[in-house]
Amino acid sequence: MSKNQLAEVVDGRRLRSERSRLAIVEAALALQEEGVLVPTAQQISDRAGVGIRSFFRHFEDMESLFEVADNHIRDSYEAHFLGGDRSGTLAQRVDRAVERYADGYEGVSNIMLGTQAQLWRYEVLRKNYARNQRGLRKDLNDRLPELKSLPRETREAIDAIASFEMWHRLRRHQKLSKKSSSNVVKSLLKNLIEGTDADS
Template sequence: MTKPAKLLEIDGRRQRSERSKQAIIDAMAAMIEEGNLIPTAQQASDRAGVGIRTVFRHFSDMENLFSIADTQRRAHIEGLFAGGDRHGSVSERIQKLVDYRGQQYELVANIARSSLAQRWRYKALHENYARYQRALRNDNFDWLPELRSLPKALQDSIEAQLSFEHWDRLRDHQNLSADEAKAAIAETLARLLGA
């Protein structure tokens, strides 16, 4: 049985609406990945090829847009950090972890910078960034179970060494190459862990 013309028209409008909503999310994500860390609603609407009213018809505010975009991309971003060969001696695992994290941080650098730049403004970004940090902290123990026997202050220092903020400082503020940043972090971790 075919749908009546009125239902087909409603379905068509709904599909166009979903396409424009996704175009806005994709435009926002693309701008951030390209280095526009704080894109505006107007920039998103221009990039998506929709009117500014369409942005706010789909999203109550910018925080809502960032939150929905994060929900859509969460599995992908979390998946980036879930792999890696976690076998070998402590010194081998330190090197593998630093190499792996550095590679992933390079991929998500602008996304992380955008979250850091705006998390004071949007509760959703603050909560999302904190969730990612908790996951990375737990992942440290999977890579290096030896951390569990260390004093909390030392665990905290190692967490800081493995953080995106530290990576970004070495790469951006101290102007180290990716390989130099990896070497600096691996050397520090080896000393802290006595490897």
């Protein structure tokens, strides 16, 4: 076998390995998005069309898979929340922020729930979840710079109201529509911010 032929074989194996690795990552994410919040290695392997031994050749454990999966979707995850028009009155900016977050939470709901279900188990998920929370909080402060002058207790309340946990409660536990949930969050935020301004 010539050097060129050998190189082609090696490149072919590398490409197949990369395709298998990507298929595993995408299978894990697809299962979560479909509602299998904590998929097993076997479920992921079956979905990806690879053997369980192949799974563990690429990922030594589930935590290493989650780390790669997070890197794989980070840009698309952040795109759900960041950007958009940030001009206008306080009320207009609150409305736009809530609508943007509502769309984002709807889009990544099962991924978030799957992550929350396993925070106790994996350090990488705790780290990534904390990073995402810090990012959302910074984004809200950028959209609503008025928050910086409010008391700490008020800012903490606002952070809680704008959170995924609040959104999930309204949508799943209180069974409100997306529109009604958005209106609840908008009303709470405006009342809290404007009420605090009036008291100061």
